[in-house]
Amino acid sequence: MTDIFEIKNTDPARWNSWKWQLQRQITTVEDLERYIRLSEREKQGIRTAGAQYRWAITPYYVSLMHPDYPGCPLRRQQIPVLEELDDAIGLPDPLFEREHSPVDAIVHVYPDRVAFKITNVCPTYCRYCFREYFVGNAEEHHTRAKIDEGIAYIRAHPAIRDVLITGGDPLLFSDERLEDILTRLRAIEHVEVVRFGTRTPCTLPQRITPELCAMLERYHPIWLNTQFNHATEITPEAALACDRLLRAGIPLGNQSVLLKGVNDDVETMKTLVKSLLKIRVRPYYLFQCQALQGTAHLRTSIEKGLEIISQLRGYLSGFAVPLFVLDTPYGKVPLQPQYVMGRDGDDFLVRTYRGELWRERNPIEPGVRPMALLTQEAEDRRFPVDVNHNTIACMEPV
Ligand SMILES: *Cc1c(COP(=O)(O)O)cnc(C)c1O
DSSP, rough: OOOOOGHHHHOOOHOOOOOHHHHHOOOOOHHHHTSSSSHHHHHHHHHHHHSSSSSOOOHHHHHOOSSSTTTTTHHHHEEEEEEOOOOSSSSSSSGGGGOOSSTTTTTSSSSSSSEEESSSSSSOOOOOOOOTTTTTSOOOOOOOOOOOHHHHHHHTTTTTOOOEEEOGGGGGGGGHHHHHHHHHHHHHHTTTTEEEEHHHHHGGGGGHHHHHHHGGGOOOOOOEEEEOGGEEEEEHHHHHHHHEEEEHTOOOOEEEOTTTTTSSSHHHHHHHHHHHHHHEEEEHHHHHOOOOTOOOGGGGOOOHHHHHHHHHHHTBOOOGGGEEEEEETTTEEEOOOEOOOOEETTTEEOOOSSEEEEEEEEEOOOOOOOOOOOOOOHHOOOOOOOOOOTTTOOOOOO
16 A cells, blocks of 8 residues: 555545545554654553544645654644543533533524534544543534535524634535535524634645635635634745635634643744734634543643743734633633833833833713723833823833
8 A cells, every 4th residue: 555645646636636635634644654753552552441432533634743752742732642531620512512502513602603513523633622521522524404404593693793604624525415514504694604623724724625615716705714823833835725715705713722731932923923813814712722522731821821921022013923712611701911001090010011101191971981001011110100190100111
């Protein structure tokens, strides 16, 4: 049998076919070892943790991994490790999604939009997937009946103006099945925006064919969010996939997850967001990795995320900076470094990205309750009261 990874050089037509990539998904230690070196302990991790939480990786994504270095950020995202079995507090469904599912395929948390899960299959199963309760259990797309039920729910709820088609990875549906869903959603008058949540531009960029893009273009407005977590993932193939989508008029956003040993330092994150802008993908969210079972070794503190954001904001183009969010069962909560320091009389006291303080005369309007002093830091440091209006008080940049 030809080595899976030799195909890349010897038969690029096959390598570049998304169906071939899926048929040849890497699912065994033996196949993985054709490309990367694994210690006995790592093999044991794959066999045990991999039996607990499903794993599979496209040959394309494996080919981006470092063959010798186990700490490779791509390996950490996708290869099962023993540490997954050692998590005291993680929950199987930390967002209680099942409680927010009026029908199986729909998650309805916000007033004007829903997540519509059309499949539980992915080209590559991320080790920190918060839909572990659902994704990859049995490998099957949702049945026609469940999708019909989802569409009926959307049709029956006129407040829903934004439908987020997700999964699993929804782009594993054929173009024909996707088009059928889009046609039916577009027939619902109150559905204004359709967007996809898909990691294929990163893990299976071959899926973004000219035919797919030509089809999607007929159902605008379509938006798409993907997930790159490390600049190594931004390859010529990924750039081509994004370019095709953008040329079809689909705005692209990126939703990263903050992961220990993957992207939890300022330089790595700066390189990632700058690389995203070069391929015209807008950093949208940076997710706190929540208390999901099997992810203790990947979780960072919330402070770590705040620190990273405070080192991006102001130092890089505004649109390079994602919003750091914690997802909760009741919606996403923005987590922001503190820039509003408090009030002093009628003045509003703020901090710049470099730590300078600014006093802004705040035109309090009748009927508006002024904000109380906000932070302990503001209390402790008591802003100098003798600064003139609109001058910068000299303080140590923080
Ligand atoms: C994240 C999410 C959305 C989309 O939220 P935006 O903040 O608009 O991107 C919609 N529904 C559910 C259940 C979600 O988790």
